Amino acid sequence: MSKVTFLGGGSFGTALAILLAKKNNIVSIYDRSINVVNDININRKNDKFIKNLTILEEVTAFNDIEEAVKDADYVVLAVPSHVIRSVSKQLKGKIPDNIPIISIAKGIEEHTDKRLSVVIKEELDNPVVILSGPSHAEEVALELPTALVASSEKMEYASEVQNLFMTSSFRVYTNDDIIGVEIGGAIKNIIALAAGVLDGIGYGDNTKAALMTRGMKEISRVGIHLGGKAETFYGLTGMGDLIVTCTSMHSRNRRAGLLIGQGLSVDKVLDEVGMVVEGVKACKAFYELKEKINISMPITDMLYKVLFEDKNPKQGVEELMLRDKKSEIF
Known part of the structure; x- marks a missing residue:
C-alpha cells in the first residue's frame, strides 16, 4: 500500500485516483478550487471535471499543497502542460528528493520548447516518470480496458510506476525512449x-x-x-x-x-x-x-x-x- 498525491483535480487525475484507491492505496488530491475539494470530500464527486462517478472514501482532497503531499510515496502532476513549471516550483522543499514525480501532462513548454520531464528536472531533484498513452478519463473511470506507457531516464522508477498502476483493466508497459514518449504524446x-x-x-x-x-x-x-x-x-x-x-x-x-x-x-x-x-x-x-x-x-x-x-x-x-x-x- 502506497500514499499517492495528485496535484490537480482534473478528469484524468481523478480517474487515476479512483483506480489507485480501488487497489487499497491512500490517495490525496490537491486542487486550488475549494469547490472541487468540497465536492470530493463531502459529495464524493467531482462534477466540474468528470460526472456520474463515486469517489471512494480512500481519496481525500486538500486545498493546501503542503498538507496534500505530506508523507507521499509518489506525487502525480495532473495539471496542464503550461503550469508544470510553476507547480514543480511549488513542490520544492515540500517532498524528499527520492520521491518519484509522475507526470501525466502532454505537451512541451511554450517559448523554451523543452519537454516536460526536462522542465520538472530543472525545478526538482526527484526522479521523473512520464505516464502516457491512449486513455480517456471517462473510460479509465469505468474500468474499460486501457493500455499506457511509463518512461523515465531511470527505468527502475518506470517499473515502479508500472507496478503501482497495473490492474486487470489498466495495463502499463515500459519504454526507455522518454523523448519519443513525450514528443508523441x-x-x-x-x-x-x-x-x-x-x-x-x-x-x-x-x-x-x-x-x-x-x-x-x-x-x-x-x-x-x-x-x-x-x-x-x-x-x-x-x-x-x-x-x-x-x-x-x-x-x-x-x-x-x-x-x-x-x-x-x-x-x-x-x-x-x-x-x-x-x-x-x-x-x-x-x-x-x-x-x-x-x-x-x-x-x-x-x-x-x-x-x-x-x-x-x-x-x-x-x-x-x-x-x-x-x-x-x-
Whole structure:
C-alpha cells in the first residue's frame, strides 16, 4: 500500500485516483478550487471535471499543497502542460528528493520548447516518470480496458510506476525512449485538433484517414529529429494516442476542432469546452519549434494559421492538398 498525491483535480487525475484507491492505496488530491475539494470530500464527486462517478472514501482532497503531499510515496502532476513549471516550483522543499514525480501532462513548454520531464528536472531533484498513452478519463473511470506507457531516464522508477498502476483493466508497459514518449504524446494533440476541424467542415472518412496518416508522419519526423526512436511513434504513445484522440468525442482537442471547423472563434471554443485544450498550446509551441529547427510540419503550419491568423479552414485544406507533388516516403 502506497500514499499517492495528485496535484490537480482534473478528469484524468481523478480517474487515476479512483483506480489507485480501488487497489487499497491512500490517495490525496490537491486542487486550488475549494469547490472541487468540497465536492470530493463531502459529495464524493467531482462534477466540474468528470460526472456520474463515486469517489471512494480512500481519496481525500486538500486545498493546501503542503498538507496534500505530506508523507507521499509518489506525487502525480495532473495539471496542464503550461503550469508544470510553476507547480514543480511549488513542490520544492515540500517532498524528499527520492520521491518519484509522475507526470501525466502532454505537451512541451511554450517559448523554451523543452519537454516536460526536462522542465520538472530543472525545478526538482526527484526522479521523473512520464505516464502516457491512449486513455480517456471517462473510460479509465469505468474500468474499460486501457493500455499506457511509463518512461523515465531511470527505468527502475518506470517499473515502479508500472507496478503501482497495473490492474486487470489498466495495463502499463515500459519504454526507455522518454523523448519519443513525450514528443508523441504532445504532437498528437495538434493532429486531433485538426481532425476535429475536418469534422466541423463536414469532410468524411477519407479525409480523416489521410490526415491521421500524414499526421503520423509528422509526429515521427519531428520526434526522430529530436532524438526519439521510430518504433515509439508506432506504439501506444504515438499511433495509439493519435487514434483515440482523433476519433472520439471524449477528446477535448477533437471537440474544440469540431467547433472551429463550424466557424466559431478560438476564444469562443475555449470558453465552450471549459477545460484546457492542449492542442492549441501545442500547435503554437511546435510552430515556433519547427521554425527554429527548420523541419517540415505542414499540418501544424496550416492549423497555426487557422487558429492564430484567421485562415479559413476549408481554404487551408485546399492549400495542403495542392502543395508540390512528392513521394509518400519522405
